[in-house]
Amino acid sequence: KENISIGRHDCDITLPNLTISRKHSSISRLDNGQYLVSDLGSKNGTFINGERISRPTLVGLSDIIQIGKYEFKVGQEANTDTPTSQTLSEEIIVARNLTRTVTQGDERKTILNKVSLRVSVGEIVAIMGPSGSGKSTLLRALNGDAPADTGKVYIHGRDFYKDYKLLKQDIGYVPQDDIVHKSSVCTILYTTPPAYAWPPM
Structure with a gap:
């Protein structure tokens, strides 16, 4: 297939992880035999050899494509059951x-x-x-x-x-400091950006 889609929904390669966007990335084979990796506006990004890409990027056989916890190399069968980076001892x-x-x-x-x-x-x-x-x-x-x-x-x-x-x-981190707002819940709801979406109280 000339173009392979990667994501969580209705894609050629489905990755069952919440860090993966519904339409995350794509890999295209060009006429000259090279491969082009594109990020499809994913939240957490597509990485090649540890660097997040911001535009379609050419990859070779030795390059590692990293999407969430999963790793791929062009020319190899994808293993989506277990992230390649996870240790055997879990x-x-x-x-x-x-x-x-x-x-x-x-x-x-x-x-x-x-x-x-x-x-x-x-x-x-x-x-x-x-x-x-x-x-x-x-x-x-x-x-x-x-x-x-x-x-x-x-x-x-x-x-x-x-x-x-x-x-x-x-990584998720909850600090021990008191992060409760001094204002009332009603005031906070109506002074934050989505305030227009709240019905009158």
């Missing part, structure tokens, strides 16, 4: 030797000292410790908000810091 998050040092006055203080952990599918992990022990620093290192000075974080087997733009849609 580890979602792997952190290795995370170290974070900050300056306090004239001194350097190590907040994280070679911290490692593994989180597998279905696990709920509690990170506990006294105030100032580095819990928030660790979480910010894991979610990419404040990467560790040294060490690695892997999400689904991929280097999270290296492929942050590709993987960030897989």
